[in-house]
Amino acid sequence: MSDTFTLGGHEFSSRFILGSGKYNLDLIRAAVHQAGAQMITLALRRATAGTENILDHIPEHVTLLPNTSGARTADEAVHIARLARELGCGDFVKVEVIRDAKYLLPDNQETLRATETLAAEGFIVLPYMHPDLTVARDLVAAGAAAVMPLAAPIGSNRGLAAKEFIQILIDEIDVPVIVDAGIGRPSQACEAMELGATAIMANTAIATASDVPAMARAFRLAIEAGRAGYLAGPGRVLDRGGEASSPLTGFLDDDPLDGAGLDGAGLDGVAR
């Protein structure tokens, strides 16, 4: 059975999205060949890098996801997105509006403004955001094709710091939820997928690994494992104590005065 997801009408089978912010060509090769990435973000500010053009290293079958990194306002993000489209980078755009140069945290309000404008212009908008349910709803209403909540600050490799809030988005938002930023280890990517995330975006975790291709492969396996676990429906987790494998109401079958027990139907006719 195929297990794909769609963004703006485009179908993807790989649930790993590579961020290219660390600008490592080995990383791009490893992500495509070892992690099977079908989508790679592209900072427009790095699209032409003089002696090294990152576009030359991205295979044609990989979808470009230009981002608006560097934008401090919605207007700047819109301007960058339009430039990206004019440069032939396609209709996808990852909206990043950041007014914090230290932690690179997104500005949800400006992100929403940019999303409204760009979605109206026909872009397939994927906004990078704080996992705030109200804002996520507004982003969807504005036309976002997905939401991209951060798990932890960009580049921190600190994992699912925002787990509870990402879970709420997964539960409540009807467009794909792509966990972006902060995922540091394959196990964290796996956990996010087990929660029900649609896809994982990572960059630093792989770019800063000792063995980049091996880590790219590990991420692919972890994301696939997490997805499979989610689809399988994880068994319940008990907060405390244990649970008898026999039903707590099983003894009722033994009641000699219960007619239901006598005819053999017991409680089997009742959902349990």
Add this chain to the structure above:
Amino acid sequence: MRHTDHMGYYPRQERLGSGLMDQVLTRVAATDFSVYTSRDVRAALSHRTRTIDDFAALLSPAAAPLLEDLAVAARRATWEHFGTSIQLFTPLYIANYCANLCTYCGFAADNRIQRMRLSPEGIDAELRAIADAGFEEILILTGESPKFSDTDYIADAVRRASALFRTVGVEIQPVNTDEYRTLHEAGADTVCVYQETYNPVAYDPLHPGGRKRSFPYRFESHERALRGGMRGVGFGALLGLDDWHADALATGLHAALVQKAYPAAEISLSCPRLRPTVADATVNPQDVHERQLLQILCAYRLFLPYAAITVSTRERAGFRDNVIGVVATKVSAGVSTGVGAHAEGLASGDEQFEIADGRSLPEVCAAIRARGLQPVMNEHVLV
């Protein structure tokens, strides 16, 4: 009007009164670097984020024997925040007239050097020559002469540069907020202002005349630039002028406070050391040898891991090649500190100081790649 108080302002110099200067000077004056021990240094290395006290420990004599540990931690921080990217840029000196009397600078007004400023056509020729070499980021520099390199002249150069380069920075005399706004609207996005020394007592005799004599006006330049719309600001002390421990502490603290007050600001640090000049070949960085310079660079990286760190061609090629990736994220190449030196057929003005690494852009790119890093020609789309 004769101006003698180096802690005052000249007429028409804007006063911000933000209080950051007092915070920096008070904290640095209260710091005794001799109290720190290797234990303090190791504790500072182990912390996830570092306090100003940690930063002082990393700059202290106690950290010197632990330089390798500092370098390992700094390389990790650089890698985490910048990956393999090393940005390249080149400076363009468009004028070397100067109205200041700084005792250590080749451009000082009382030095008998060949003065000139580029005509608009000369600026275009230089810009084209630099762009043809492959650069996409340029830093426009002048001597500090309100008469020969006023804001309108610089703004015109910035507009011309913006047509050819994706990032344009300026390193010019400090100006008021409205003038920074003019330069930003012309296309400049970053401003570098070096305080030279953060010790007001040492600053006084080093700057006997000219508007640069105002210590607080220079100190507040970064804030004015940001208020004028600039995206990034660069900080630095000219190492070798005074006690480097205190100057490095002040530089980092100044940058950190500006970052806190202006969260969107992109911070960069430079570590220029004194170099011989046309006027005085005996100038040298005194007690700031490469070992000390590396300690400072590592301390900067560990205290401000997100800040870009530039290592200029004041340093020799071997040093630069070894600090890229460990601490440095930005290097210059194809550098001349003279006026009109890039395009053929232009008369040239004397250089501000002697450079130590005269390699071309392809040579520096090759050295970056040899370290497993990626040369990157631009970081921004100007919007």
